[in-house]
Amino acid sequence: MHQLEGNTCEITWETIQPMRGDPVSYVLQVLVGRESEYKQVFKGEEGVFQISGLQGNTDYRFRVGACRRCQDTCQELCGPLSPSSLFTLRRQETATSGELCPVETGKGAAGLISSDERFAALIVCVFAGFSILIACLLQYFFMK
Incomplete structure (x- = not known):
């Protein structure tokens, strides 16, 4: 170009x-x-x-x-x-x-990923962390 x-x-x-x-x-x-x-x-x-x-x-x-x-x-x-x-x-x-x-x-990995993609990845990570926390709590209460 x-x-x-x-x-x-x-x-x-x-x-x-x-x-x-x-x-x-x-x-x-x-x-x-x-x-x-x-x-x-x-x-x-x-x-x-x-x-x-x-x-x-x-x-x-x-x-x-x-x-x-x-x-x-x-x-x-x-x-x-x-x-x-x-x-x-x-x-x-x-x-x-x-x-x-x-x-x-693209300068580094951040240049290759748009802000929308970063936001979507953040949501997925937060959801995954929340899911793991809920699984640990459920295991703790039901295994007792």
Whole structure:
């Protein structure tokens, strides 16, 4: 990924060869900010896409998947989506020409886990601890 003029970014990915003559297309999805669902922004046979209208101070997570269109059965078989890549629009005055987009690769384990995931893990841990406490109390009272 790299930032172009203004609020536009170009996303590229590695393409694969057609399988047994069947064409391969790609699906690009984006998750904007704190939204909960990815939205499809591109489907085609190219290995590049330019997206515009991006906002500063907003995280964008992109992921791509390959789909094989079987010509004999007219079915489309889609493989798994790639891990997401994080992108945040950089202000033009701080970006030099040809500079890559600030794709962040998570700083430590905390950078890889969103705050919602941390909160869910905290709830699970509290529930597990509470369950163990109740089990110990029940065993203590019923074994006496």
